[in-house]
Amino acid sequence: MTPIMRTVRARALVAAVVLAAGALGAGSSQGVPAGAPRTASTAPGLAPMADDGCDLTASEPPAKNPNGARIRKIRERGSLVVGVDQNSYNWGFRNPQTGRIEGFDIDLVHALAKSILGDPDKVTLKTVPTARRIDAIKGGEVDMVVRTMSVTCDRKKDIAFSAPYFRVTQQLVVPRAAKATGFAEALRGKRACVADNSSSQAELKRDGRGTAEVRTVENQLDCLVLMQQGLVDATLTDNVLAAAQVAQDPTVRLVPETIAPGYMGVGMNQADTDLVAWVNQVLAERKANGDWRASYDRWLAPTMGASPDGYLP
Amino acid sequence: MATPVVTESQGTVATVPGARRGASARLRQAASTPPGRLRVAGAALAALVVLFGAVAVEQVSTRATAAGRVVSGSEPLSQDAAEIYRSLADADTTAAAGFLLAADEPAAVRQRYEDDLATASRLLSEAAARTGSSPGAQRPITELNRQLPRYAGLVETARADNRQGLPLGGAYLRYASALMQDTMLPLAQSLVDAESGRLDADHGDASSFPVAALLLGLVALGALVRYQVVLFRRTNRVFNTGLLTATSAVLLAVVWLTAASASAGAALATSRRDGSQPLRELDHVRIAALQAHAAENLNLVARGSTDTYTKRWSALVDPLNAPAAQAGSFGHAVAAGRPDAERPAAEAERAFADWLSRHRAAADKDSAGDYDAALRGTLSSGGNDTADAAFTTMDRKLAEAATAEQHDFEAAAGGVDGFLEVYAAAAAVLTALAVGGVLRGIGRRLAEYR
Structure with missing residues (x-):
């Protein structure tokens, strides 16, 4: 689904410091690893450093600046344009019954629209082919990409990432x-x-x-x-x-x-520091107010385990 | 047809002593006396005439059989093969449409998919049961029979997953479609090629000119005329009724042979030009359009995860959309059609243009991020301003045009085998007449030596 992203990530992450990652046990009768023993490998909380020394978690400090150029542009347009996927089950997928694109990533998209535009539904969801995601961000075709997108050092040379929102x-x-x-x-x-x-x-x-x-x-x-x-x-x-x-x-x-x-992060244009800061603020709020957890419980807990500890950055 | 003539002639010739014994010494001895020479000449003339008759009957019968095969055998078979291909491609397209409509899938779409599979399956078992199928056709038939239930199973799994809201359903449908596009349709194509190859071969057999018969006829005619001149010089008798009868019969047989073969060839050429050739072009256009429609639907099933289908769409539609001068284009197929196919073909071309513009509008919506609008513009249950509706109209009109071409073909090629058979029978009678004439004529002269 995310070929380029993964190629890059492979290079960056294979050598990365091993992080506490909740290992998923072989689980319940439904193949659900709920309650499986977590085996934290080493040093939780230590940020992974790629071999070329970039800090994968580094991003703009959280802030909401309504005068930022990108924020103003989005508000003028009245819609947040987001590159998403329609095929990642529980992350970004089209529910054939409702015809709506739903999932953990899509919850975040709606929260961002609500925060920036006051209405969670003021979004334009675009399926951007994998190979064109970076171009779509750099060319301004989309404001951001929220699509199980991994943060990599190579990628960070071309685009900006939000703070991590998932391990x-x-x-x-x-x-x-x-x-x-x-x-x-x-x-x-x-x-x-x-x-x-x-x-x-x-x-x-x-x-x-x-x-x-x-x-x-x-x-x-x-x-x-x-x-x-x-x-x-x-x-x-x-x-x-x-x-x-x-x-x-x-x-x-x-x-x-x-x-x-x-880590997973929201991909944005490097020039849009106002938007990156805004997204980071929303991510921090969602972590603090329990929205991240609620979204996890709704979409991911049934298959990834009741406890999100290994996934919450 | 040829057998009775030969038997009769053998019986007749055997009554001429010396001619059949074959030993060259006896022949030379027999030829040393005037009656002996007469006998030998008579036997040679009769043999020549019989040979001409036998070859003419054989060659024309072969052509009549081939012409019959063209009309009632290889042409329908090649149409069946084309229909197998079309049903399979249509099933793939319709499965994707039903998948996209999901809960809104109208019964008619489901029915069309079922009908496609039933048609393909029926035609395949008919083709498998036919003993005369060309060897090149048997392998694809067997293989398609094996793959068809597998394909149907994959499509049902895709539907079941889709109904549960699982993206896996889309992956299954793409897998099923890949089986269809990469394995089954190429097999169906090799079946189409085998059957068209046979049609071309039968067509060639039926319309080839019976040169051997014509040459033998001319030789027989020349020999008869020349022998009459020799007899005239020797006996001063102007007319020998028997030989004259023989000459006239052979002459009539040769003229008729030439006329019948030429007109059969012309009729078959017409059937090809006005029927099977335009039909083949229409089939090609129809199938390419079907596959483009499948790519259009599958692109929506894939939901932006791959550009395989937009590429396939362009690869299929661009040649169709090429100028009419280019073979394989829509315009070319329409222009090749006959007057009665012209109207539906022209309507199909208009629907084709509608389809393309609606597809473009939907694709623009899709790239603008409005997947729902793209889906609605491409197909919707009961919608008649969708790309799918334009496609369906086009497909129906192409089918009408194909039926008209089929009628043209049958009208042109239909009677050919019949009148070739009439000729074969007539040639047998004329040959018998000519042999009788030769024997009577020579017998008359022989009697003068007694």
């Missing part, structure tokens, strides 16, 4: 019948599936871990189709997208071990 790692999805508890076991001699141009693909290229075959598909969700058809044995993807797969198919589960921790 991510990479994780394996396997059929429930598979007994594997770690990467080595789940991949040795097996057929793996990754999205093209993703950091998962880069990870398996770097270290194949004895995989018999690596199937590359356009979208990580295609891996689930292949797994249901019995054509692959394990899928490597973001833990959030991995959890979304489990949410859609209770016959698959997550392997508890995680790798390559990092």
Whole structure:
């Protein structure tokens, strides 16, 4: 789903300091890792530093300045234009019953519209193809991208990121019948599936871990189709997208071990420091007033665990 | 047809002693006396005439059979193959439309999908059961029969997931469509190619000129005339009724052969020019448009996650939208049509233009971020100003034009096998007449030696 982003992230994050990432246990009868034991690896609270030294969490100090150039422009337009995804289940996806795009990311989009424009529905949601996201931000086609987008040092050279609003790692999805508890076991001699141009693909290229075959598909969700058809044995993807797969198919589960921790952020134009600061203010408010938690509980708790501690930055 | 003639002639020739024994010594001996020479000449003339008759009957019968195959065999078969392809492509398009409409899917859309699968499945089993199918057709038929239920299963999984609100449904539909586009349609195409190849071969067989028969006829005619001149010089008798009858019969057979073959060739050429060729072009346009429509729908199913489908749309629509002078364009297919196909074809072309402009409007909405408006502009339940509605009109008009071309084909090629068969029968009778004439004529001369 986010090929370029992941490629970049792979480079930046594989070498990053290992962060406390709530490992998701193989869970309940519905494949839900609720209440699974969390195994915080090392030093929680320490910001991951990429090997080229950039601070992934650094952003503008939170502030609401109504006189900022971008904020004024958005208010004149009367609509917040946001690049989103329609296919990430529970994050940004189109509910075929209502025809509305919904999810954890979309909650944030509505909160931002409410804060900037006074109306949560004053948004224009644009599906920007993965490859064009940076261009869309730089060219001013969208005000921001809110789309399970990882913060990377390479990316930070082109665009600005908000403060982190979610911690991510990479994780394996396997059929429930598979007994594997770690990467080595789940991949040795097996057929793996990754999205093209993703950091998962880069990870398996770097270290194949004895995989018999690596199937590359356009979208990580295609891996689930292949797994249901019995054509692959394990899928490597973001833990959030991995959890979304489990949410859609209770016959698959997550392997508890995680790798390559990092952050998700809102991508914006580097010139729009007023907007970045505003977004950071809203993110801080949502953390403080419980909205982040409520949104987590609504969309993610059923598949990612009742406790959001490992994910809240 | 040819057999009775040969039997009859063998029986007749056997009554001429010496001619059939074959030993060259006997022949030379027989030829050393005047009656012997007469016998040998008579046998040679009769054999020549019989040979001409047999070859003419055989060649024309073969052409009649091929012409019959064109009309009632290979042409319908190649249309069936095209229809299998069309049903499969239509199923793919309609599945995507039903998926997009989800809860609003009208019964008619569901029905159309079911009908497409039923048609493809029926035509495939018919084709599989047909023993005469070309070997090139059997493999794709078997393989398609295997893939069709798999495809249907994937589409049902996509629907079920979609109804539960799972994005996985979209991934399934794209997977099903990839199976259709990358595996099944190429198989259907090889079936279409095999059947069109057979149609072309039958067409060639039916309209090729029976050169051997014509040459033999001319040789027989020349031999008869020349022998009569020889006889005239030797006996001073102007007319030999038997030989004259034989000459006239062979002459008539040769002239008729030439006329019948030429007119059959002309009729078949017309059937090709006015029927099967424009029909093939219409089929091509119709199928390319169908696949473009599938790409249009799937692009909405993919919801901006890939540009595969917009690329495929352009790859399919650009050649259709090319100037009429270019083969494969919509305009070219319409211009190739006959008068009675012209009206529906022109209407189809107008609907095509509507479709393109509505598609562009919807695509603009989509890139402006208004997915719902793009979806509404592309297809909606009962909407008649959508891209889908324009497409449906176009498809219906193309089907009408195809039916008209089909009628033109049948009108032109329909009677050809019949009148070739009449000729074959007549050639047999004329040959018998000519052989009888030769034997009577020679017999008359022989009698003068007794």
